[in-house]
Amino acid sequence: MWLYRTGREGPPIILYDYQTTRAGKHPKKFLEGFKGYLHTDGYDGYSGMPGIIQVGCWAHARRYFVDALKAMPPKKDDKPTVTEEGLAFCNNLFEIEKMLHDVTPEERYEGRLKHSRPVLDKFKEWLKYWSPRVTPKSSLGKAIQYCRNQWDKLEAFMLDGRLEIDNNRSERSIKPFVIGRKNWLFSNTPKGANASATIYSIVETAKENGLNPFEYLTYLFERLPNINIKDQHALDTLLPWSANLPGHCKVPNK
Incomplete structure (x- = not known):
């Protein structure tokens, strides 16, 4: 599917x-x-x-580091591990997205250039440094390799403020x-x-679109037999985002 x-x-x-x-x-x-x-x-x-x-999708990239962290033995000190460093880069990008959540696409684009671009550049250098120093088949090695293989796609969200990080x-x-x-x-x-x-x-x-599925389907079953289904305008009035839908089809705001 x-x-x-x-x-x-x-x-x-x-x-x-x-x-x-x-x-x-x-x-x-x-x-x-x-x-x-x-x-x-x-x-x-x-x-x-x-x-x-x-x-x-940065959620997929981040998940590789989360899995690598779970596979690690217990730490003996508070010094960040290589895996934790990689995860921190991903977390930093998501924190920036939270900060830019409610702004316009134009403001988000500019905000990413200012805040996300430096993180991406540092992360790319970090991946390049650690790639030959980590066992490829280890959990951390797979996390690093995934990011490097997907890098062009991972940083593509920077191209337009309407795009999402995941x-x-x-x-x-x-x-x-x-x-x-x-x-x-x-x-x-x-x-x-x-x-x-x-x-x-x-x-x-x-x-x-904020509709009650049962009420909406009932409305469709009542209306569709009575309209010309080849009439695109008539069908448009029945779509889930149509302003012509009756109020009982919509879920009341709580």
Whole structure:
């Protein structure tokens, strides 16, 4: 199940797309004609798409250092270990993002140049220094190698203030499907998987737009039989972010 969603700009849209494999040809086909930035994890299947700048995920990079820290034996003193130094670079970048969370994209872009750029430059030199000095197959070695292999993608978030430092939006959006999959172990046909993808796309997008999924689906089932579904304008009024939706479809503000 492939997951596509919008970022922090515009109305939230979440789309699930069932395919039979994890091959890179599927996102290439789905995103054909799209030009812009694409947030992803480190999977190679997203690489090489024309007109697309791939943006990596610092949450994944940070997780490698967290795992390496867990694998370490107990410390004998308070001196920072190499693993802790690497994790500190990642934590520093996330702290800067918290500081810039509520500013405009333009201000975020300038803030990153001022605060994040020096951290990235120091981290890159740190990775270059420690790479030949750490066992490649160790947990720390894998953390360092991941960052070096993904570096161009990891620092791509610096290109535009609308971009995010991680891919956590997509991670959160795929979670409901992952949690629920044990409920349909015997729903094993392609048609069923495609139907699930459609239903989840509608429900999760509705939730992201502040709608009550039950009330929204009820409204759709009442309205769709009575409109011309080939009329794009009529369909637009039913979309989860439409201002024409009745108030009972929306979750009241607490």
